[in-house]
Amino acid sequence: MTLKKQSLLIAGGGSTFTPGIIMMLLENLDKFPIRQIKFFDNDEERQKEIADACEIILQERAPEITFLATTDPETAFTDVDFVMAHIRVGKYAMREQDEKIPLKYGVIGQETCGPGGISYGMRSIGGVLELIDYMELYSPDAWMLNYSNPAAIVAEATRKLRPTAKIINICDMPVGIEHRMSEILGLQSRKDMTVRYYGLNHFGWWTDIRDKDGNDLMPKIKEHVAEHGYVTPNELVGRPGEEIEPSWMHTYGKAKEVYPLDPKTLPNTYLKYYFFPQDEVALADPEHTRANEVMEHREKSVFSECNRIANIQTAEDAKLETDDHASYIVDLARAIAYNTKERMLLIVPNDGALSNFDPTAMVEIPCIVGSNGPEPLAQGEIPRFQKGLMEQQVAVEKLVVEAWAEGSYQKLWQALILSRTVPNARVAKQLLDDLIEANQGYWPELKDSVKVTVPMV
Template structure:
């Protein structure tokens, strides 16, 4: 089986060690000859890279490993670029969350004004990765799971329309893993799902048994009505790691579900449909960014330093990021033409009949060596269509603002977000966000 060479863009991410463990676990179906790390923060990347180099040498010494800040070294001779960059790191995520909260508005890294701010930072970073890839490995694919995926996808559609980039998100996959547990199945391939929407903004309208075709929606609806997507394994994991925030998110799905009991919602819809509740239960002085910095970031870096100090991987605290196996699924499908069915973010172009053909929608696709073949969704209900039209207009206005350096377009984007109550509040949030993002955003006029 032909082996691949990959570069992980965002080598200093706290998610990178878990992805490395996951890649090593799946070498039987996605064999590797070379793994590279690329990051513009050499010091941060070195902590993660030193530990991952030890892990790779212990588990699969024949794989060549390189960590670099040089684009030519990183992007030469690669088949796949796996991108999960965070421009501005957690320091800027904290501001994305806290500034809107000052005005009683949802503070979240991908939704509302925070997501818009993050999108304005991410566009240039992802475009830069595409350009490096096309210069040094023009036949490679860029698999992007950098956030906010919706804005990034719209920007790449417009600015690099012919590039080999696929945008993918793990949130629907995490929810589908919970569905599998709810239904009593063993793995995600045991069910076949139909889903439509935008990234972090969608609905399941069909779930069936892969073997028999049995309609599983009635059973899921009954469970979600009472429990949301919360399952026992999540409760146990939260006890182990002391983090209940995701459990509350899974539980709140039952409160979103009731507005349209015919479908099952993506959990991120809570930020749009229950924004008042989210704000009420969020500490404006200690947001999710603070939680991550005090727990995950600290724990991962400490574990990496311990591995480096001992020169040994035994007894480490790092965990395989098994839910991220979707990255292997996608790369394997592209490499070996497997026609795997996956949720991807693609240009609508008639997939959803009664929706903007240029919108970047999240829908099931069959993945081949030539890229995704989206599956037709047909027409969607007025409620979902109305919400999606508002949200896709936000995403397009953000990219307009980035391209044109337009303060006005960005003000319109924030004003149009369902999380924001008025144009007055939108302007206050924008002015505060612009002040702290001048290093990262284009100049606005």
């Protein structure tokens, strides 16, 4: 059967992740053929540096694919089948503020968790909604596959504010952890496993993992995680391979401390921020956070390589790396385009999949994906421990979206108070006031802010 060739728009064409996505798409043309790729970004200069290199890569490796980079919404969104969105409103300069402002108050600064994630979410909501509106105006039959962060807040915003939009919110963090699980087990691929999982984005647990013959793989993974976290056997003995940054090695190792809280399950690594926030604050450098690391290394290396390719007009010896985790998005696009019924972890409205949980919550669970989109798989009742944690975190996400929609200082303050990473209401207000000042021009005006006063002692 000849597969229909697809037209793709990458929204966030100036991202340092875009070249890796292009390389990944080229490696999968046999199962996901493409006739056209477009880039869209509101920063023309930044996008041009990435686009000039990607155009050369495409000309050399797949000249049959039409390529276009633009800042014009109509040009970008007309005649597309899929919008792959990974925007960062405020770029890394604002991520730096998200990380450093909380640390002033002894609170962890992180781009998707706690105050930093709330700050980033307040910037991201409007940007993602704008993309949806463009897509529905110019290509109403298209699907948006969104992996713009913070995914949990963005997903709640799209559910509440664009309820009929053809958008699927995804995250590759579980994919990365499952890849590590497959290495722990000695399997060729994470796709050799069938998983059951539930939670919120960056806030979930695996409950069952089996091989294709139905054999239970959980005991062996648990044994390893209890001692080493998700640090792989190769990493433990120092064998050469993909270089892992120290901060990520800490994250993978920290899972061994999260695991005992519920040894019937296996945890998502991001739970460390909620269960051990003081440990993360102690390790953080308030003057040099993850945003600084990215700007000093990834940003410089990717743009430098793209400029080199553009200058010499060939990508034969390109040092740009394929974004393997991004292959997840190809699986999702294929499932919709060709009705493959792929089983995938996606962020979807609960609607009874977790039978004792808020039906309007955006939960991360296994789904079967076909041409009509995702069909969530029932996961049954969840235990009181997880239910309590998730209810608190869902309240945070819903209050953030309500604060954005209503321009409510009060609700955003409440969201910060409810976050497990924030110690009290006084610190929450101090954080909020600082974040408002830092995000001028990015957040909607919070109209009731003048009514709130708390003694600062």
